Amino acid sequence: MAARIADRRVTGIIWLALRWWLASVWLVAGWGKVFGDRAPAWVGEKAGAAVTGFLGGALEKTGGDNPEVLPWYAAFIREVALPNATLFGYLVAYGEILVGLALVVGFFTRFAALMGVLMNLAYLFAGVSSQNPQMLLAEAAIVFAGGAAGYYGLDRYVLPAIRARLGWGDALTGAGARSGDPAAAGAD
DSSP states (O other): OHHHHHOHHHHHHHHHHHHHHHHHHHHHHHHHHHTSTTHHHHTSTTTTHHHHHHHHHHHTTSOSSSOSSOHHHHHHIIIIIGGGHHHHHHHHHHHHHHHHHHHHHTSSHHHHHHHHHHHHHHHHHTTOOTTHHHHHHHHHHHHHHGGGGGSSSTHHHHHHHHHHHHTOHHHHHTHHHHHTOHHHHOOO
């Protein structure tokens, strides 16, 4: 039983399901911002309006004894995010789509999950919970899982090829990299 749990072919299915769930959430959110009815406020003629509204709502949560948005993040919103709301609108909208696509196909899986972590942290710091805590935990698990999370995906083939091209294969992947078998080499 323990051998089956340690087998990447078995655990890879669990990681694949988790990746696809996360990808569906990111793709639906990003798709609406880029191609849906809300697109003009994110990436269209009124780009930045949605970010300005969202961050304005976050700034309203800075008061009281236990504010949902802490002072340091409120300062970031006022000094960095709001003056660059148009840029942040594009970053959020296209970032959500790119993270979703990368997770679907398992391409640079750990990096995509890390970018998802950063976006979810930004939403949480802005006082929004929704499903962000669950997503954050799932993305952190993918980041820490290493190559197992991308076993069923492009990472299984792309990362060993990149490492071999850069001459890092033996140091990072062991004997599998020398044999030329991407499945034996593993992917991190």
